[in-house]
Amino acid sequence: MAATIKDIAKLAGVSPATVSRVLANKTAFFSADTAAKVQTAATTLGYQKNTAAAELVTQQSHVIAAIVNSTKTNFANHIIEGIQDAAYRQGLNVIILYAGDADPKQQRRALTTVIERPVRGILLLSVDLSADNLTYLQAAQIPYCFLSISFEEDQLPFITSDDWQVGYQGTQALLAQGHRQIGLAAVDSVHAHTGKLRLAGY
Numbered sequence: 300m301a302a303t304i305k306d307i308a309k310l311a312g313v314s315p316a317t318v319s320r321v322l323a324n325k326t327a328f329f330s331a332d333t334a335a336k337v338q339t340a341a342t343t344l345g346y347q348k349n350t351a352a353a354e355l356v357t358q359q360s361h362v363i364a365a366i367v368n369s370t371k372t373n374f375a376n377h378i379i380e381g382i383q384d385a386a387y388r389q390g391l392n393v394i395i396l397y398a399g400d401a402d403p404k405q406q407r408r409a410l411t412t413v414i415e416r417p418v419r420g421i422l423l424l425s426v427d428l429s430a431d432n433l434t435y436l437q438a439a440q441i442p443y444c445f446l447s448i449s450f451e452e453d454q455l456p457f458i459t460s461d462d463w464q465v466g467y468q469g470t471q472a473l474l475a476q477g478h479r480q481i482g483l484a485a486v487d488s489v490h491a492h493t494g495k496l497r498l499a500g501y
Contacts, residue, residue: 302344311340360417362392366409368425369397378424378446391419403429414439422446427491451492462493466500 304322308315313333320328321337329337340346363386365379379395386393396412399405406428413421414436421436421443428436433455436443445457466483473481483501 302341302346306344307337307340307346310344311336313337360419361390362394362416362418363420363422364413364416364418365393365395365422365424366398366406366413366426367395368427369400369405374447375424382422394418398423398426401427403432406432407435410436410439414441420444423448449492449496459493462496463500466497468500470501 304315304318308318311318311333313336317329317333318337318341321334322341363382365382367375367379383393394413396409397405398409406426410432418441421441423443423445425447426445427448443456445455445459447459449457449459449462470481481501483498
């Protein structure tokens with residue numbers, strides 16, 4: 300059976316409230332000797348903090364979920380690193396799940412995994428949700444934002460590059476080198492909003 304705060308308090312000879320403060324690093328409420336006793340008792344008993352239970356009590360999650368398209372790109376890792384760096388500076392943890400490549404079933408599985416857990420927010424990296432899965436996400440009433448993808452609908456929050464400029468500046472760079480027969484390849488879909496913008500810029 301897992302050790303509890305009461306078990307630690309009994310072994311250390313202090314109150315459960317003191318143990319709670321020590322484990323929460325509320326340094327103004329106890330001495331260094333008391334902290335050492337509590338930490339030693341916790342280690343002896345093999346105590347593991349139950350983060351989920353603590354978040355249930357405080358109603359405050361310290362987790363951000365990042366749902367990622369399984370298609371490998373040369374910039375996805377940099378975005379994930381940025382998410383982790385920003386989250387850690389705010390004392391938050393990050394969980395990363397993969398949503399397949401335009402696969403509604405894998406999208407739903409990833410969303411369900413996140414929604415059934417206490418998370419502060421959801422970031423969706425290059426994930427174009429199916430209509431049903433978008434409705435499912437919105438019904439969860441968890442803050443969310445799409446990254447590296449754009450939508451025609453203004454009501455969907457997203458952060459992305461200026462995709463029209465991506466197509467325009469890439470074409471201008473080749474024109475400046477004297478090229479006149481320029482093709483456009485590797486646009487995921489000219490029917491998707493991002494693809495339309497890049498094609499228009501080109």
